[in-house]
Amino acid sequence: MLSAILYRGSTVIMAGFFALSYSPSTFAPIAILTVFTPVVTLVASLGLDQAYFRQLVISKAVRASRRDIVVLSIVPIAILPLMLAVSSVIANMLGMSQLLLLLSTLCGTLVAGSVLPLSAYLRAQRRTVSYLALFASVAAVSVCVRGAAQYLGLPAGFAWLLGDFAVGVLGVVLAIFWHRRSSSTAAKSSFGELVSYGVPITIHGVFQWVLGSADRIIYAVILSPAAVGTYGAVYQFSGIFGAAASEVNKSGLHRYPGCQSAELRRLMRRDRAIFIAIWAAGLPAALLAFVVLQAHGYEDAIKLGTCLYASFLPLAFYLPLANTVSLLHGNSRWMSISSAGGAGVNVILNILLAPVFQLYAGAIANAFGYAVMMFALFLLLRRGSVRQ
Numbered sequence: 001m002l003s004a005i006l007y008r009g010s011t012v013i014m015a016g017f018f019a020l021s022y023s024p025s026t027f028a029p030i031a032i033l034t035v036f037t038p039v040v041t042l043v044a045s046l047g048l049d050q051a052y053f054r055q056l057v058i059s060k061a062v063r064a065s066r067r068d069i070v071v072l073s074i075v076p077i078a079i080l081p082l083m084l085a086v087s088s089v090i091a092n093m094l095g096m097s098q099l100l101l102l103l104s105t106l107c108g109t110l111v112a113g114s115v116l117p118l119s120a121y122l123r124a125q126r127r128t129v130s131y132l133a134l135f136a137s138v139a140a141v142s143v144c145v146r147g148a149a150q151y152l153g154l155p156a157g158f159a160w161l162l163g164d165f166a167v168g169v170l171g172v173v174l175a176i177f178w179h180r181r182s183s184s185t186a187a188k189s190s191f192g193e194l195v196s197y198g199v200p201i202t203i204h205g206v207f208q209w210v211l212g213s214a215d216r217i218i219y220a221v222i223l224s225p226a227a228v229g230t231y232g233a234v235y236q237f238s239g240i241f242g243a244a245a246s247e248v249n250k251s252g253l254h255r256y257p258g259c260q261s262a263e264l265r266r267l268m269r270r271d272r273a274i275f276i277a278i279w280a281a282g283l284p285a286a287l288l289a290f291v292v293l294q295a296h297g298y299e300d301a302i303k304l305g306t307c308l309y310a311s312f313l314p315l316a317f318y319l320p321l322a323n324t325v326s327l328l329h330g331n332s333r334w335m336s337i338s339s340a341g342g343a344g345v346n347v348i349l350n351i352l353l354a355p356v357f358q359l360y361a362g363a364i365a366n367a368f369g370y371a372v373m374m375f376a377l378f379l380l381l382r383r384g385s386v387r388q
Contacts, residue, residue, distance in 0.1 A: 008240075008243040008244070008247065009139075009240075009243075010139040010140075010142065010143050011034075011139075011142070011236075012236050012237060012240055012243070013143075014142070014143055014146050014147070014163070015030065015034060015232075015233070015236040016233070016236060016237065016289060016292075016293075017147075018030055018146075018150065018156060018159075018160065019229075019232075019233035019236070019293065019296075019298070020292070020293075020296050021150065022156055022229075023226070023229070023297065024225075024226040024227075024228075024229030024230045024233070024297065024298055025224070025225040025226040025229055026156055026229065027156065027229035027232060027233055028220070028225040028226070028228040028229040028232065029096065029097075029100065029156060029157035029160075030156055030157060030160045030229075030232065031216050031228050031229055031231065031232020031233065031235075032094065032096065032216060032217070032220060032228070032232070033100070033104055033157060033160055033161060033164075034160075034232065034236065035209070035213035035214075035216050035217070035232075036090075036101065036104050036108075036217075037104045037107055037108045037161075037164055038108070038209070038213070039108075039206065039209045039213065040083060040087075040104065040105050040107075040108030040109060040112075041108040041109070041111045041112045041116065042112075042202065042205045042206065042209060043083070043202060043206060044075075044076035044079060044080070044083060044108060044109045044112035044113070045072075045075075045076055045112040045113075045116050045117075045198075045202070046075055046076075046079075046195070046198050046199055046202050047197070047198030047199055047200070047201035047202035047205065048071070048072050048075060048117070048194050048195070048198045049072060049112075049116040049117045049119070049120040049198075050120065050197075050198060050201050051193070051194040051195075051197040051198035051201065052068065052072060052117060052120050052121070052124075052194060053120040053121075053123060053124050054197065055193065055194070056120075056121065056124035056125070057124050064121050064178065064182040064183070065182065065183065066179060066182045066183070069117065069175070069178060069179045069182055070179070071194075072113070072116075072117035073113040073114065073117065073175055073179075074113070075113070076109045076110075076112040076113035077109065077113055080105070080106070080109050083105050083108075083109060084102055084105055084106075087101045087102050087104070087105040088101070088102065093221070094217070094220050094221065095220075096220075097157070100157050100158065100161065103158075103161050103165070104161055104164070106165070106168075107161060107164035107165050107167070107168050108164070108168075109168075110165075110167075110168025110169070110171060110172060111164070111167060111168050111171055113171075113172075113175070114168065114171030114172045114174065114175040115134070115138065115167065115168075115171035115174075115175075117175070118134065118171070118174060118175055118178050119131065119134060119135070121178070122134060134174065137170065138167050138170060138171070141163070141166045141167055141170050142163035142164070142166060142167050143163070145162050145163045145165075145166040146159060146160060146162065146163035149162045149163070200335065200336045201335065201336075203336040203339075203340075204335040204336040204338075204339045205339075207336065207339035207340045207342065207343040208339050208342075208343070208373075210343035210346065210347060211339065211342045211343045211346045211366070211369040211370065211373065212239070212242065212366070214343075214346070214347060214350070215231070215235075215346070215350050215361075215362045215365065215366075216228060216231060216232055216235070218347070218350050218351060218354065219231055219350075219354065219359070219362075222351075222354055222355075223354065223358070223359075227358070227359060229298075230298045230299060230300075230301070230304075230359065231304070231359045231362060233293055233298055233301075234290065234293060234298065234301050234304050234305045234308060235308060235362075237285075237286050237289035237290065237293075237305060237309075238286060238305050238308035238309045238311075238312070239308075239312065240282055240285075240286060241278060241279050241282045241286075241309065241312050241315070242312045242315055244278055244282065245275045245278055245279070245315055245316065245319060246319075248274065248275070248278065249271070249275075249319045249323065264324065267320070268320035268321070268323075268324065271319065271320045271323075272316055272317060272320050275315065275316035275317075275319060275320075276313075276316045278316075279312070279313055279316055282309075283309060286305060286306075286309050287302070287305070287306065289305070290302045290304075290305035290306065293305070300359070303360075304359055304360060304363070307360060307363035308362060308363045308366065310363070310367070311362075311363045311364075311366035311367035311370070312366065312370070313367075314367065314370035314371045314373075314374050315370055317374050318370060318373055318374040318377070321374065321377040321378055321381065322335065322377060324381065325338075325377055325380065325381070334377070334380055335377075337376070338372075338373050338376035338377045338380070339373055341372050341373060341376050342369040342370060342371075342372045342373030342376070343369065345365070345368050345369050345372045346365045346366065346368070346369030347365075349361065349364055349365035349368055349369070350362060350365045353365065
């Protein structure tokens with residue numbers, strides 16, 4: 001947990017450093033890349049890493065199978081040509097450099113086939129020290145490479161992507177080492193079961209990405225580059241609660257399978273209280289970041305950032321519900337349906353409200369999107385619609 005938070009934190013800090021080094025309009029490509037590369041990683045993995053994690057926890061396997069590692073690594077590479085073609089279309093739509101988005105696609109794919117499956121295995125085995133070492137090294141490499149690239153005067157977008165590329169290369173090296181230490185006789189996961197669970201989870205993840213990230217893509221089309229840069233810089237610090245809560249949540253996922261009703265209710269209440277406490281603890285640091293951004297030319301950063309930060313609070317109520325549905329009940333289909341509702345509300349509100357409220361439309365859309373997603377899962381659980 002701590003290692004992944006440090007990695008997320010290093011990304012936010014570097015984004016802030018780049019934002020303070022450039023004007024809002026120059027920072028705009030980085031604002032797009034910070035949301036584009038992660039969705040490439042998400043889609044390229046097809047959710048197999050999450051399905052692998054779940055199978056390892058349930059089966060209590062103690063060693064990785066070489067066949068599993070090969071499958072988890074090859075699948076993202078196999079769909080890379082399709083991802084590159086889609087990236088080219090998106091680049092034309094946004095008026096961005098095709099080379100920039102194609103490189104971003106390559107970086108995201110490398111991470112999907114190396115860092116994600118390895119981190120899933122380490123989490124399932126509760127190998128805390130190795131997990132910490134993995135993300136500490138990833139964070140150090142990305143920060144050093146991005147800092148060096150900026151110091152050498154490379155264009156902002158390419159300097160940022162070099163960090164992602166370095167992480168991908170490091171992940172490939174570590175995955176090869178993991179493969180050499182794995183067992184050819186360990187219990188193998190069923191590829192069909194991985195896909196049947198992973199693909200709906202990927203769809204759910206894409207909808208969640210739409211809810212939390214598509215606003216910058218929308219603003220790139222309908223608003224100015226300066227507006228996109230301002231929103232992207234402020235969002236990096238506004239979204240720190242979501243990133244922290246997500247990583248804290250991952251560290252406790254193994255507690256949900258096998259819970260009985262009374263124990264489950266206690267677990268959900270405790271997790272909800274923890275997430276609310278994290279939200280409150282992060283607010284002062286986020287406000288300080290907004291003050292600094294506004295002092296460096298990012299207009300209305302304090303008001304906009306505060307509104308955006310508040311819009312993430314429904315996540316504190318959503319995450320325990322999501323854990324119950326996906327892990328205890330194993331119903332990834334309902335996860336996809338609930339996130340589709342939240343994503344749809346978010347996109348519609350962003351498009352309708354942006355001409356009137358400008359960047360503040362993002363905060364409104366965020367709050368309503370997460371609330372819809374939360375209430376959808378809540379109603380499913382209350383009505384007993386989620387089946388084993």
